[in-house]
Amino acid sequence: LVLQTDSTSSLSRNLREKTLTLDTLNPQVKAVEYAVRGPIVIKAGEIERYLEEGGTKPFSEVIKANIGDAHAMGQKPITFLRQVVALCTFPELMDSPSFPEDAKRRARRILQGCGGHSLGSYSASPGVECIRKDIAAYIEQRDEGVPSDWENIYLTTGASDGIMTILRLLVSGKDSSRTGVMIPIPQYPLYSAAISEMDAVQVNYYLDEDNCWALDINELHRSYQAAKQHCQPRVICIINPGNPTGQVQSKKCIEEVLHFAYEENLFVMSDEVYQDNVYAPDCQFHSFKKVLYEMGPEYFNSVELVSFHSTSKGYTGECGFRGGYMEVINMDPEVKAQLVKLLSVRLCPPLAGQAAMDVIVNPPQPEEHTFKQFHQEKSSVLGALAEKAKLTEKILNAVPGIKCNPVQGAMYAFPRIFIPPKAVEEAKALGMQPDMLYCLRLLEETGICVVPGSGFGQKDGTYHFRMTILPSIEKLKVLLGKVRDFHIGFLKEYSGLE
Amino acid sequence: LVLQTDSTSSLSRNLREKTLTLDTLNPQVKAVEYAVRGPIVIKAGEIERYLEEGGTKPFSEVIKANIGDAHAMGQKPITFLRQVVALCTFPELMDSPSFPEDAKRRARRILQGCGGHSLGSYSASPGVECIRKDIAAYIEQRDEGVPSDWENIYLTTGASDGIMTILRLLVSGKDSSRTGVMIPIPQYPLYSAAISEMDAVQVNYYLDEDNCWALDINELHRSYQAAKQHCQPRVICIINPGNPTGQVQSKKCIEEVLHFAYEENLFVMSDEVYQDNVYAPDCQFHSFKKVLYEMGPEYFNSVELVSFHSTSKGYTGECGFRGGYMEVINMDPEVKAQLVKLLSVRLCPPLAGQAAMDVIVNPPQPEEHTFKQFHQEKSSVLGALAEKAKLTEKILNAVPGIKCNPVQGAMYAFPRIFIPPKAVEEAKALGMQPDMLYCLRLLEETGICVVPGSGFGQKDGTYHFRMTILPSIEKLKVLLGKVRDFHIGFLKEYSGLE
Numbered sequence: 001l002v003l004q005t006d007s008t009s010s011l012s013r014n015l016r017e018k019t020l021t022l023d024t025l026n027p028q029v030k031a032v033e034y035a036v037r038g039p040i041v042i043k044a045g046e047i048e049r050y051l052e053e054g055g056t057k058p059f060s061e062v063i064k065a066n067i068g069d070a071h072a073m074g075q076k077p078i079t080f081l082r083q084v085v086a087l088c089t090f091p092e093l094m095d096s097p098s099f100p101e102d103a104k105r106r107a108r109r110i111l112q113g114c115g116g117h118s119l120g121s122y123s124a125s126p127g128v129e130c131i132r133k134d135i136a137a138y139i140e141q142r143d144e145g146v147p148s149d150w151e152n153i154y155l156t157t158g159a160s161d162g163i164m165t166i167l168r169l170l171v172s173g174k175d176s177s178r179t180g181v182m183i184p185i186p187q188y189p190l191y192s193a194a195i196s197e198m199d200a201v202q203v204n205y206y207l208d209e210d211n212c213w214a215l216d217i218n219e220l221h222r223s224y225q226a227a228k229q230h231c232q233p234r235v236i237c238i239i240n241p242g243n244p245t246g247q248v249q250s251k252k253c254i255e256e257v258l259h260f261a262y263e264e265n266l267f268v269m270s271d272e273v274y275q276d277n278v279y280a281p282d283c284q285f286h287s288f289k290k291v292l293y294e295m296g297p298e299y300f301n302s303v304e305l306v307s308f309h310s311t312s313k314g315y316t317g318e319c320g321f322r323g324g325y326m327e328v329i330n331m332d333p334e335v336k337a338q339l340v341k342l343l344s345v346r347l348c349p350p351l352a353g354q355a356a357m358d359v360i361v362n363p364p365q366p367e368e369h370t371f372k373q374f375h376q377e378k379s380s381v382l383g384a385l386a387e388k389a390k391l392t393e394k395i396l397n398a399v400p401g402i403k404c405n406p407v408q409g410a411m412y413a414f415p416r417i418f419i420p421p422k423a424v425e426e427a428k429a430l431g432m433q434p435d436m437l438y439c440l441r442l443l444e445e446t447g448i449c450v451v452p453g454s455g456f457g458q459k460d461g462t463y464h465f466r467m468t469i470l471p472s473i474e475k476l477k478v479l480l481g482k483v484r485d486f487h488i489g490f491l492k493e494y495s496g497l498e
Numbered sequence: 499l500v501l502q503t504d505s506t507s508s509l510s511r512n513l514r515e516k517t518l519t520l521d522t523l524n525p526q527v528k529a530v531e532y533a534v535r536g537p538i539v540i541k542a543g544e545i546e547r548y549l550e551e552g553g554t555k556p557f558s559e560v561i562k563a564n565i566g567d568a569h570a571m572g573q574k575p576i577t578f579l580r581q582v583v584a585l586c587t588f589p590e591l592m593d594s595p596s597f598p599e600d601a602k603r604r605a606r607r608i609l610q611g612c613g614g615h616s617l618g619s620y621s622a623s624p625g626v627e628c629i630r631k632d633i634a635a636y637i638e639q640r641d642e643g644v645p646s647d648w649e650n651i652y653l654t655t656g657a658s659d660g661i662m663t664i665l666r667l668l669v670s671g672k673d674s675s676r677t678g679v680m681i682p683i684p685q686y687p688l689y690s691a692a693i694s695e696m697d698a699v700q701v702n703y704y705l706d707e708d709n710c711w712a713l714d715i716n717e718l719h720r721s722y723q724a725a726k727q728h729c730q731p732r733v734i735c736i737i738n739p740g741n742p743t744g745q746v747q748s749k750k751c752i753e754e755v756l757h758f759a760y761e762e763n764l765f766v767m768s769d770e771v772y773q774d775n776v777y778a779p780d781c782q783f784h785s786f787k788k789v790l791y792e793m794g795p796e797y798f799n800s801v802e803l804v805s806f807h808s809t810s811k812g813y814t815g816e817c818g819f820r821g822g823y824m825e826v827i828n829m830d831p832e833v834k835a836q837l838v839k840l841l842s843v844r845l846c847p848p849l850a851g852q853a854a855m856d857v858i859v860n861p862p863q864p865e866e867h868t869f870k871q872f873h874q875e876k877s878s879v880l881g882a883l884a885e886k887a888k889l890t891e892k893i894l895n896a897v898p899g900i901k902c903n904p905v906q907g908a909m910y911a912f913p914r915i916f917i918p919p920k921a922v923e924e925a926k927a928l929g930m931q932p933d934m935l936y937c938l939r940l941l942e943e944t945g946i947c948v949v950p951g952s953g954f955g956q957k958d959g960t961y962h963f964r965m966t967i968l969p970s971i972e973k974l975k976v977l978l979g980k981v982r983d984f985h986i987g988f989l990k991e992y993s994g995l996e
Contacts, residue, residue, distance in 0.1 A: 019732060019765040019802050022832040026670040029840055037842035045622075069620045072613025086588035089850070090580045098594075115570025120816040122567045125535060157820070160844050173671035173697050193843045199671050234517060267517040304517050311894060319616040320849035322655070322820075334520040340629040341525055344535035345691045346658050350848040351818035352587070495944060 017322035033118040035189050035455020036067050040439050043447040063479055065467040066449045068243075068411045070180050070317025073470040075381060078316050080374045081359040084110070085321075088119050088355045098287045103491040104492040106362065110355050119351040125344040127155025127325070128351070131358045135325050138361035142275075142292040152328050154339070155357065157349045158319075159273045159310040162326040164194050166269060166306050169339060169404075170235050180233035182223060182266070184215065185457035186414060186464070192457070204229040206459060209416065212405050213245035217256040224264060235267040236260075240447040241274040241285070241409030244456050244466035246389075248283035248408040254291040261303055268305045271326075276314035279386035280408035286404040289329060305329040311356045313411065323353030323360075385411070387428035388469040388476055393478040411465050414453065417487065435463040441490065446482040529694040533687050533953020534565050537712040538937050542947040556825060556943035561977055563965040564947045566741075566909045568815025573879060576814050578872045581821075582608070585854045586617050599867040604860065608853050617849040623842040625653025625823070626849070629856045633823050636859035640773075641788040650826045652837070653855065655847045656817075657771045657808040660824040661735075662692050664767060664804050669696040670734050674851065678731035680764070682713065683955035684912060684962070686741040690955070699727040704957060707914065710903045711743035715754040722762060732764040734758075739772040739783065739907030742954050742964035744887075746781035746906040752789040759801055766803040771822075772810035777884035778906035787827060801983040803827040809854045811909065813879040821851030821858075881941060883909070886967040886974055895979040899989050910964050915985065917961045918992035933961040939988065944980040 022030070042065075048062045063073065071077065080103060087093050087107035094104055113130040115121030126132065128459045129150075136150035157163035171179045176199040183191045184202040194203045205223035215238070227233045228401055236256060240249040261268045262448040270288040289307055293300045295326075301369050311323030328336065363378075364370040391406035401418035419434045421425075427437035435452035442465075443449050453464025520528070539562070545558045562570065569575065578601060585591050585605035592602055613619030624630065627648070634648035654660035655680035661923040669677045674697040681689045683702045693700045703721035705711045713736070725731045736755060738747040747755075759766045768786040776783050787805055791798045809821030826834065861876075862868040887905035894902040899916035917925075917932045933950035940963075941947050951962025969977055 017763060018828070018830045019763050020668060020833050024732075025833055025836055026667055028671055029667055029836055032839060032843065034839060034843045037845075038839075060947050067620065069613060070618075071616035072619035074614055077616060077618050082588045086584045090589055091585035093584065093591075096594075096596075114818070115567060116572055118569035118575060118818070120568075120575050120814075120818045121570035122565065123818045157848070158845065164844075168695075169516060169524055169527055173526055173674060181556060190843060197666075197840075197843075234522075265515060265517050304653075316618075319620045319845070320612070320616070320618045322846075322848040324871050330516070332516045335516075335518050335523055338520070338523055338527055341532060341536075342695075345530065345532045345688060346662075347535075347656065347817070348820075350655070350820040350851055352850040353848055449641075476824065486707060498618070 010111065015197055016056050017122040028197050028199045031199075032087075032193045033189065033196070033455070034193045035451050036453070038238035038451070038455060040436070040443060040449060040451060041066050041212065043440065044443055047443065047447070057447065058445060062443075062447045063471060063475065064449045064451055065471065065479065066451045068313060068468050068470065069216065069319055070411075070470050071319070073468070074472055075317050075470065076377070077318065078374065078377050079177070080364055081316055081318065081356055083376060084359050085352055085355050088354065093115075100370045102364055102368045106359065107355075110358055114351065119355065121351075122356065123155070123348045123351060125340060125346075125348050127153070127349060128354055131155065131354050134358050134362045135327075136167075138287070139287075139327060143287055146290050146293040148327065152342060154326050154328065154343065155306075155349045155354050156326055157353065158312060158322040159308040159323045159324040159326075160190050160347070161322075162306075162324060163190060163271065164306050164337070165339070165342060166326070167194050167198060167200070167235070168342065169335065170267060173199065176200045178231050180231040182220075182227070182233055182236040184237070184239060184242070184245075185459075186244050186453065187237075187457055188239055188271070189455055191237055201227070201231040203231070203233050204457065207242070207245055207247070209459070209462070213242055213414075214406070215249060215253050215257065217227070217260060220257065220260050224260075233264070233266060235269060237269045237271065237305045238288070239271040240288075243271075243274065243276060244412045244414040244451075245412050246405065246407040246410045246412055246414060248278050248280065248285065251286045254286055254288055255295060258288065258292050258295060258299060262299055268303060270305060270307045272307050273310040273313045274410040275309065276382070277411060278409040279389040280406055283408045286321065287411070289327065292329070303329060304331055306331075311353060311360060314360065315378045316356070316360055317381075318356050321353040321356045323357040324349075326355060384473065385469065389413075391476065392467075392469050392480060395484065399484045399487050402487060407469060411468050411470060413469060414447055414464050414466050417463050417465065418491070420491060423490070423494040426494075435465060438463065438490065439465055442483070442486050446486050448479055448482055506841070521943045526637040526695050529697075530691045531687065531694070531953070532691045533949050536949070536953060538934070538941060538947060538949060539564050541938065542941055545941065545945070548670070554944060555945065560674060560941075560945045560947055561969060561973065562947045563969065563977065564964055566811060566968065567817055568909075568968050568973055569817070571914050572970055573815050573968065574875070575816065575905045576857075576992075578852055578862055578868050578873065579814055579816065580974050582857050583850055583853050587850065589615075591907065595868040598868045600862055600866045604857065605853075608856055612849065617853065619849075621653075621846040621849060621852065623838060623844075623846050625651070625847060626852055629653065629852050632856050632860045635786070637785075637825060641785055641791070644788050644791040645870065646825065650829075652824050652826065652841065653847045654806075654822040655772050655851065656810060656820045657769065657806040657822040657824075658688050659820075659847070660804075660806050660822060661688060661767065661769065661838070663840060664824070665692050665696060665698070666840065667833065668765060668853075669698040671697065674698045676729050678725045678729040680718075680725070680731055680734040682735070682737060682740070682743075683957075684951065685735075685955055686737055686769070687953055688871050689735055699725070699729040701729070701731050702955065705740070705743055707743070707903065707960070708956070710906070711740055711745035711912075712775060713747060713751050713755065715751070715758060718755065718758050720756075731762070731764060735769065736786070737769040738786070739775060741769075741908050742910045742912040744903065744905040744908045744910055744912060746776050746778065746783065749789055751786045752784055752786055753793060754785065756790050756793060756797060756801060759957045760797055766801060768803060770805050771811045773807065773907040774880070775909060776907040777887040778904055782907045783907070787825065790827070790919055800828060802829055804829075809851060809858060812858065813876045814854070814858055815879075820848050821855040822847075823855055823916045882971065883967065886971060887911075889971070889974065890964045890965075890967050893975075893982065897982045897985050901983060905967060909966050909968060911967060912954070912962050912964050915961050915963065916989070918989060921988070921992040933963060936961065936988065940981070940984050943983055946977055946980055
């Protein structure tokens with residue numbers, strides 16, 4: 001304890017040593033990086049405030065294409081989903097003739113499953129029982145009859161919560177430096193952030209950019225063997241459809257991954273939050289679970305697999321509800337009991353998010369009155385996304401020095417950008433990644449906020465950025481036009497061609 | 499990898515070694531205990547199912563007095579709160595004449611603060627800006643003018659989330675065995691669970707049962723000095739009003755704690771989720787922050803303090819919304835940036851919970867039309883709780899072998915129970931805590947589910963249980979009568995007086 005006696009008031013704030021400083025902070029927290037809301041986004045917020053306060057820039061608004069936040073980009077909620085959640089929130093609306101009977105039926109059923117028939121009570125820690133049952137039924141239907149046991153379903157606070165919880169089971173603080181977690185590169189930075197926070201070993205396997213970001217089984221073997229020299233890889237994470245890379249995995253590729261996991265005794269975490277976001281006509285979503293089933297009982301009864309889903313993506317885009325679930329296959333029953341115990345410390349996932357998840361897995365059926373509007377809204381969102389995926393790829397690929405793989409699924413383009421050596425040097429002199437320099441310049445000059453590829457990981461010497469395809473078609477065209485003009489100017493400036 | 503070749507189907511499930519077993523599970527997860535949803539509650543669930551399936555017991559229903567889950571015990575939601583959240587969820591209701599203008603105004607303001615004016619978008623990681631501002635204004639009013647800066651307010655997913663996050667900053671995996679976390683005993687087991695999960699050192703300070711569970715400053719010193727022999731205590735956690743102990747701290751006592759924290763350079767975590775739950779006429783809630791302010795600028799500008807609040811308790815009891823906030827005082831600005839980064843990995847707290855929190859800090863005012871109903875509902879809940887607090891204390895203290903301190907605040911009674919030596923021996927032979935044996939017997943014989951004191955911590959050789967005072971008065975009377983009869987029978991049985 002250091003107590004100085006300086007009496008000036010500006011200094012008196014710093015009289016006493018702080019208990020918690022950057023030096024004494026948990027170094028694992030310090031090591032965490034999360035680019036999707038990182039420095040570039042903080043900068044974007046500053047510029048937004050500057051504009052609001054009457055400041056001038058070469059643009060009138062900041063367009064945040066940094067995060068898969070559909071409603072923030074103007075996507076409208078699915079009416080039926082909101083009707084059900086509103087009915088659950090304020091059951092007096094059950095008497096209102098303006099709410100459809102289909103929605104009331106679902107709301108009544110959800111409330112029946114809640115303590116005191118209220119969304120305000122805690123649910124069981126794995127979630128409301130009838131919602132877990134609806135999810136299991138949905139998975140069985142999605143997977144054309146592959147059995148799903150509702151007791152394997154755990155509601156979560158968004159998919160992120162589930163992913164962190166499962167990693168927590170696998171990584172021990174004391175042995176963390178021995179636990180290898182295999183993740184794709186590029187990856188969604190929740191994974192690297194969780195690995196940093198838990199001080200585990202990040203084991204990179206690189207997706208094949210030259211092959212539409214496909215997962216190459218030989219690369220998995222290489223990565224695994226290399227990692228075994230210094231740690232024990234215990235778990236492999238896959239994101240399908242890919243974030244930030246937008247690829248949709250083929251069935252054959254999934255089989256290879258599962259066979260590999262089986263052979264090497266790896267726990268499989270399959271991030272399938274974009275399962276409803278497939279746009280390329282020649283692509284189809286295959287769940288890891290269904291593929292595992294089709295590989296036969298030797299696989300289906302042994303590989304430990306957790307699959308994650310969310311209310312935040314798909315056609316609903318309900319990020320703010322923090323809804324999600326995970327299905328846990330072949331987990332040791334004693335470990336499952338430990339999982340339930342760990343979940344119970346945080347009591348339960350938010351009930352409104354659980355209700356939203358229920359609507360997604362139990363949507364209006366063709367024979368219901370609400371089907372037409374629901375179907376129309378759903379198709380409209382997914383149709384527009386497919387169009388924007390195509391448009392983004394096309395416009396970006398027409399720019400010299402930009403190469404963009406097809407956006408087969410998910411919500412992002414992850415184009416490769418050529419950055420001239422002079423710009424690379426300048427960035428290094430500034431102590432920043434070259435694509436961070438690029439994205440900062442893009443933001444300052446156009447108001448467009450995208451995330452540097454370095455925040456997701458990329459092969460050395462390659463540069464990318466991630467942008468969402470969520471803005472409206474009109475806005476997206478403007479955005480892409482500005483990116484094109486900026487890029488051409490950037491190339492000119494740093495290639496000395498001005 | 500062990501692959502056996504036995505072909506019987508029941509064995510084939512276990513052919514392959516699991517990657518994740520109780521032996522390979524993160525031992526810190528294994529060490530976690532959370533009694534509030536522990537073995538006794540799992541047993542209660544089993545009995546409930548047994549009754550539902552037509553089984554018979556000496557009782558017709560299980561009464562879950564194990565958890566502070568007000569709505570599950572029949573408490574009705576505050577109408578105004580639900581109106582605002584429903585309006586935010588389904589803004590088409592803005593046109594409905596059956597929703598009051600006061601609620602619409604608040605909902606409109608909240609939605610203005612949301613991306614795309616939708617509850618479905620992510621908020622900034624610390625929460626919606628206007629809600630943070632409302633919270634700061636509320637705190638200033640509560641604390642009679644002590645300034646509150648909205649940028650110090652962070653919305654959370656229930657208070658638990660905030661408490662875990664702050665501990666995460668303070669405890670490093672690598673140095674965890676050197677970080678001491680001071681907690682009261684008895685405590686709310688979230689604290690011990692978090693400490694186990696992070697592998698930190700739990701430093702117990704005992705509340706004084708003989709003095710209405712007051713916090714004794716001498717005991718703080720004793721505890722701290724003892725802990726310093728083997729670790730570095732960095733943080734002190736206080737729960738006021740107390741959970742499970744129900745005491746309300748005096749202003750003098752809070753001053754002593756803050757002075758102690760100042761002297762020993764401890765980070766202060768003040769769990770104030772029961773701040774609206776004070777029943778004893780001679781008690782009053784004093785916030786740690788206000789007391790710190792009144793101690794003068796030397797204290798107010800230096801002691802690092804985080805205070806937690808929640809939508810789950812008070813008079814609203816909205817547990818399922820997972821709403822809450824923390825106010826962070828004197829945190830190093832660099833550490834605050836790290837906190838925001840850590841929060842951003844989980845994106846944001848649920849928006850419906852944030853909206854619910856907003857209503858709690860910005861309720862109807864006397865000049866508003868909705869005030870009368872709101873005030874009536876609020877008073878009715880708090881009045882009933884006060885009555886039940888008194889009733890519980892009175893009935894329990896009339897039972898020989900039970901001694902219950904006054905329930906000055908919060909939602910629980912934590913009576914001391916005499917357990918005869920023969921029962922203690924029997925429990926030990928069964929490998930369980932004597933109060934676990936007691937509570938299991940109580941559950942099996944009466945259907946009443948309470949939590950053994952051992953789950954919260956207690957002085958060696960003393961036994962307690964925690965029960966909520968949430969059941970309706972009629973049900974509570976029945977419950978307490980059954981506890982009395984059970985206890986008398988238990989004493990008789992084990993004292994050989996039958």
